[in-house]
Amino acid sequence: MGISLGLVGLGDFGSAFADLFKDHPLVDRVALCDLEPDRIRRFASREDWQDKFSRADAYASLEDVCQADLDALVIITQPWLHAPQCVQAMECGKHVYSAVPIISLPDGDEILQWCDRLVETVRRTGMHYMLGETTYYRPQTMYCRRRAAEGAFGRFVHAEAQYFHDVDDPGCNLRDVQRHRSTGRAGQEWKERSRSYRDRGVVNGPMHYPTHSVGGPVAVMGAHMTRVVAWGQTDETGDEFFGRSFTNEVALFQMSNGATCRVAECRQIGHTGEEMFRVFGTEGSFREDHWVTKGSWTKLAVEEMRDPLPQEVADAFRGEGKSVAYGGHGGSHAYLVHEFVQAVAEDRLPAVNVWEAVRYMAPGVAAHKSALAGGELLDVPDWGDPPAA
DSSP: OOEEEEEEOOSHHHHHHHHHHHHOTTEEEEEEEOSSHHHHHHHHTOGGGTTTOOGGGEESSHHHHHTSSOSEEEEOSOGGGHHHHHHHHHHTTOEEEEOSSSOOOSOHHHHHHHHHHHHHHHHHHOOOEEEOOGGGGSHHHHHHHHHHHHTTTOSEEEEEEEEEOOTTOTTSOHHHHHHHHTSHHHHHHHHHHHHHHHHHTOOOOGGGSOHHHHHHHHHHHTOOEEEEEEEEEEOSSOOTTTTTSEEEEEEEEEETTSOEEEEEEESSOSSOOEEEEEEEESSOEEETTEEEOSSOEEEOOHHHHSOOOOHHHHHHTBOTTSSBOOOSTTTTHHHHHHHHHHHHHHTOOOTTOHHHHHHHHHHHHHHHHHHHTTSOOEEOOOOOOOOOO
């Protein structure tokens, strides 16, 4: 017996996941929810959606879809809405998948408060929460987790991770993203709300969205960040996009396993967009798609790094050209969809559960606080491990 789920948010990013969720063999029924009716019609009118979608399952608000008899909601809305909407859905008895980040706000204390509230809500309601962090299912991360499980790294020594995404990157221009997010009802509401942060003089920075960089080392090493020192740079050109916020931030973390980790989050940098990490151990290391030992460098192909999907899932995700439709961000989308659907169907903790998710978010908040304080050594908040099953 399969599950039922609602897709909440059908903009560009939400639409990129819609077919994968609909096509998963464990999904029997799909509902659609968006404030903009045209986005729902785009899928509701398609012939290939009629097997799992009924027009009675079209909803214009989160409040309405939360009252539907669905097992789970997939929330891919505006980033400042993620955590509040996930809490609301879990309070209504729905398991939730959240797009990254946990929440996007200029105030780090508010981010940490939402992290705390999410963990508390999961504990109290018994609902499952999964963060859709793409780095967790990039081929490089999957490969490194396998090698770590074998003990091939030896003792972890150091890791490096970076997310280079210049504001004017032609592959994804952040000015365009900001303009796009400012449209529609949700965007207009955020424009009003964001003024309060400016009036308070809140200084934002890229470490408030650290999951693509932090996620790699944490997921591979199975360790979390405990202390941090960080520094930030500000814009020198008068670019209104940044205002008073940091444009680039670099942090050095101490990990719970004794290793160190350097993380760079840069939005003003002469470099093509890059999400990458390196992990170094006493016996083996990984960098730039190579497995490295004291005597050799071995180049790795994507397919040998990637874990296989179950055959029936791979068959369901095959595109017109008969190849598996893995989706974006290094082919991680298919794995995120499969992990969430299977976790709900089996009523088990998802891999990127709430305790894992806050360990991707809190380090960035602490790093930003350190940068604001000129490189002060700070502790990284932590909510512990998931309760034993």
